[in-house]
Amino acid sequence: MERIKRVIEWLKDNDHSMAFIQDKTSIFYLTGFYCDPHERLVSLLLFPEAEPCLICPNMETSLVKEAGWTGEILGYSDIEDPWLLVRQAVEKRNAVLTSCIVEAPRLTYARVQALQDAFPAIKLIDGEPFLMELRKQKSAKELTTLKEAAALADYGVEVGVQAIQEGRSEIEILALIEYELKRKGVRDMSFGTLVLSGDQSANPHGNPGQRTIKKGDFVLFDLGVVLDGYCSDITRTVAFHHVTDQQQDIYETVRKAQQAALDACRPGVEIRTLDQIARTIITEAGYGDYFPHRIGHGLGMEVHELPSLNETNTDRLQKGMVFTIEPGIYLPSIGGVRIEDDVVITEDGYQTLTNYPKNLQIIT
CATH class of the missing domain: 3.90.230.10 (Creatinase/methionine aminopeptidase superfamily)
Incomplete structure (x- = not known):
């Protein structure tokens, strides 16, 4: 969790509302959990003042736990919309989203649209340089x-x-x-x-x-x-x-x-x-x-x-x-x-x- 703490401190220092981490390598670096989800969404949500959560397909939840993740896990089936879980996680934490950290070079246009549909007022900010700096x-x-x-x-x-x-x-x-x-x-x-x-x-x-x-x-x-x-x-x-x-x-x-x-x-x-x-x-x-x-x-x-x-x-x-x-x-x-x-x-x-x-x- 030490790496996650560093990201959360960075969110606080820069007044960012949330980090939406969805690259498989970044998730592995921060949580110890690795999988290749193909087209499915696996996302780590980090907040400056609330507990993080990890969203993944139901088939991966046991592997998340085996990797040592002790935070909230939100699983979904192949016929469910994972973006509903993203919205629910934010609402549960009473988070007011004004800015969201994303990995711009790794985020597809479809996922940009999904984030903006879920949170129309949000401003997306590239956090890739900071995350890569952590790994150097x-x-x-x-x-x-x-x-x-x-x-x-x-x-x-x-x-x-x-x-x-x-x-x-x-x-x-x-x-x-x-x-x-x-x-x-x-x-x-x-x-x-x-x-x-x-x-x-x-x-x-x-x-x-x-x-x-x-x-x-x-x-x-x-x-x-x-x-x-x-x-x-x-x-x-x-x-x-x-x-x-x-x-x-x-x-x-x-x-x-x-x-x-x-x-x-x-x-x-x-x-x-x-x-x-x-x-x-x-x-x-x-x-x-x-x-x-x-x-x-x-x-x-x-x-x-x-x-x-x-x-x-x-x-x-x-x-x-x-x-x-x-x-x-x-x-x-x-x-x-x-x-x-x-x-x-x-x-x-x-x-x-x-x-x-x-x-x-x-x-x-």
Whole structure:
């Protein structure tokens, strides 16, 4: 309930009447209850001067209790209107609604209309920045889970590298990775696993397919797992059988850029500095036009969250922040290299959570 208390204090400090939280990740962060409700409404209602309540389908009420929620639960069946329960909860608390906090980027237009129909005089205010700010610095418990998730990502890359064979397809290797992770107890991946080879590795977010591994290919792995609600995200690139001088130069440039960005990670450093350091190294090596994305992104309950590690972000690193550092170079017809680690800011520096080796491996 400590996280909920912080939101309620924020409501009080800013004279907001209610918070309408309906994103599944936000609800999990605040209550410990996670489900994917599909089109059904699951909502946490928070008030500055009244008890909170959670609205969910009847089929989820037992799981809400198992998660440790001790507040009011309002359940509904598939033939009932959950918005009636929202109105009833407000009326029961004699709340006078003038403003309501919502998660604007995650709220559908249909739900905006439903809220405005239920409370015509209400003003909707985006509370997403505040909620995301709460999640930026991880607790010791969160860091333990993130480290375990990162170790599983390391294992996934290990399985993928060991599965490389001439004539074996990207999708076959991908299936082997996910099969072995399932055997470790992983239920969900953080995102669609990438195994990209040859010229396909030059597409940062390409689609694994039936292309088979050939001698001289780069093979790029990008994967992560979800463990107890927290994500990991790792990228490693290896070569099969042999590399050209240009391929080796590309790889070493990315490795050097990543290490330089990592070396700058410590509390108080402007976030844009990390991107600028890596981008300068890649640009001076002649590959600046082939590094098309930011240096990294925040990591936690979602695989992409705050902070955004781009070259214009002037926010400063803080102890407990977790994010990725992932420079890349992608040359059409030749292939791409990306090296990505999960990183936590410590008292006076950083620690990488992912630890699979980063020296250029040539698989034979």
